[in-house]
Amino acid sequence: xxxxxxxxxxxxxxxxxxxxxxxxxxxxxxxxxxxxxxxxxxxxxxxxxxxxxxxxxxxxxxxxxxxxxxxxxxxxxxxxxxxxxxxxxxxxxxxxxxxxxxxxxxxxxxxxxxxxxxxxxxxxxxxxxxxxxxxxxxxxxxxxxxxxxxxxxxxxxxxxxxxxxxxxxxxxxxxxxxxxxxxxxxxxxxxxxxxxxxxxxxxxxxxxxxxxxxxxxxxxxxxxxxxxxxxxxxxxxxxxxxxxxxxxxxxxxxxxxxxxxxxxxxxxxxxxxxxxxxxxxxxxxxxxxxxxxxxxxxxxxxxxxxxxxxxxxxxxxxxxxxxxxxxxxxxxxxxxxxxxxxxxxxxxxxxx
Numbered sequence: 001x002x003x004x005x006x007x008x009x010x011x012x013x014x015x016x017x018x019x020x021x022x023x024x025x026x027x028x029x030x031x032x033x034x035x036x037x038x039x040x041x042x043x044x045x046x047x048x049x050x051x052x053x054x055x056x057x058x059x060x061x062x063x064x065x066x067x068x069x070x071x072x073x074x075x076x077x078x079x080x081x082x083x084x085x086x087x088x089x090x091x092x093x094x095x096x097x098x099x100x101x102x103x104x105x106x107x108x109x110x111x112x113x114x115x116x117x118x119x120x121x122x123x124x125x126x127x128x129x130x131x132x133x134x135x136x137x138x139x140x141x142x143x144x145x146x147x148x149x150x151x152x153x154x155x156x157x158x159x160x161x162x163x164x165x166x167x168x169x170x171x172x173x174x175x176x177x178x179x180x181x182x183x184x185x186x187x188x189x190x191x192x193x194x195x196x197x198x199x200x201x202x203x204x205x206x207x208x209x210x211x212x213x214x215x216x217x218x219x220x221x222x223x224x225x226x227x228x229x230x231x232x233x234x235x236x237x238x239x240x241x242x243x244x245x246x247x248x249x250x251x252x253x254x255x256x257x258x259x260x261x262x263x264x265x266x267x268x269x270x271x272x273x274x275x276x277x278x279x280x281x282x283x284x285x286x287x288x289x290x291x292x293x294x295x296x297x298x299x300x301x302x303x304x305x306x307x308x309x310x311x312x313x314x315x316x317x318x319x320x321x322x323x324x325x326x327x328x329x330x331x332x333x334x335x336x337x338x339x340x341x342x343x344x345x346x347x348x349x350x351x352x
Contacts, residue, residue: 001251002304002352033122044254046350047261050306057096061221063105065228067191069272082295090340109205114217124209129233131183144172147239155313159243159324182245186231208232208248215253215263229269240324249297252304253352264301268294270328278326293332309346318342
């Protein structure tokens with residue numbers, strides 16, 4: 001997934017935010033705290049697909065939240081080997097993933113380095129949506145109106161079944177009810193220390209916006225891997241994140257200091273949790289399939305990172321078409337059954 005601009009590809013937030021009500025006045029007068037954050041991708045060099053000659057070595061930094069299901073060092077190595085095999089099979093790259101470190105996620109996100117810009121933090125506060133407030137519900141309604149207009153009733157119905165053929169306003173309200181239910185379930189997940197997002201620091205650790213900032217800032221890794229995930233409601237959510245209740249499992253963004261001009265994130269909580277993440281009554285998912293599904297997700301991000309592909313919609317069996325629900329294992333199985341058969345090639349972009 002590329003950072004959201006409706007999360008196709010270009011500037012991560014600028015285009016999507018420009019589509020929201022009132023955005024024209026917000027960006028017309030200067031003084032907006034998001035100005036420098038939004039301008040960053042437009043200042044990045046134009047990207048080209050990464051050449052396939054030679055062995056491509058990518059650095060991986062692992063960040064761990066000990067409160068949620070873990071992945072051991074040996075299991076991570078097994079995941080890397082599965083991704084490398086798929087990269088050769090589907091994309092034609094000789095890939096080598098090299099883990100360069102393992103750190104505590106809370107401590108890493110408490111650092112000032114990636115998050116010491118006051119305007120950036122103000123921007124994140126401005127764009128974040130609190131779904132249980134009146135203002136948040138109106139903001140979510142604007143998001144639903146935008147994605148319905150962007151994708152049309154047929155694609156909207158794929159994410160929110162039963163909404164095709166009903167009045168647009170009714171379809172959007174059904175989507176908001178769906179979002180609110182899932183967001184509450186995921187953000188309120190319980191563990192030994194309480195709710196998943198019980199404190200401001202925990203919300204920061206699971207914030208899509210903060211992960212974007214960290215991805216642009218890192219100089220140590222081409223990919224960040226975490227056993228956590230991203231759970232956040234914000235104004236630039238695309239259709240499939242709205243349909244997942246604010247859950248984002250990966251992103252790829254511009255990083256001017258990185259060897260390939262980009263850096264990515266892969267999050268593992270929905271995969272390490274197995275099918276019970278979306279269906280608590282489901283049987284336990286075997287570890288090999290959990291690792292396989294995580295590898296499929298990583299291949300989606302490598303489509304952005306290596307091939308510079310944007311998002312496509314409505315192509316089951318194609319890894320470049322993101323899951324429109326929390327049923328990641330159903331998405332994964334369809335792709336593996338089709339061996340990543342994509343009826344059309346995504347757009348190649350010059351910036352994420």
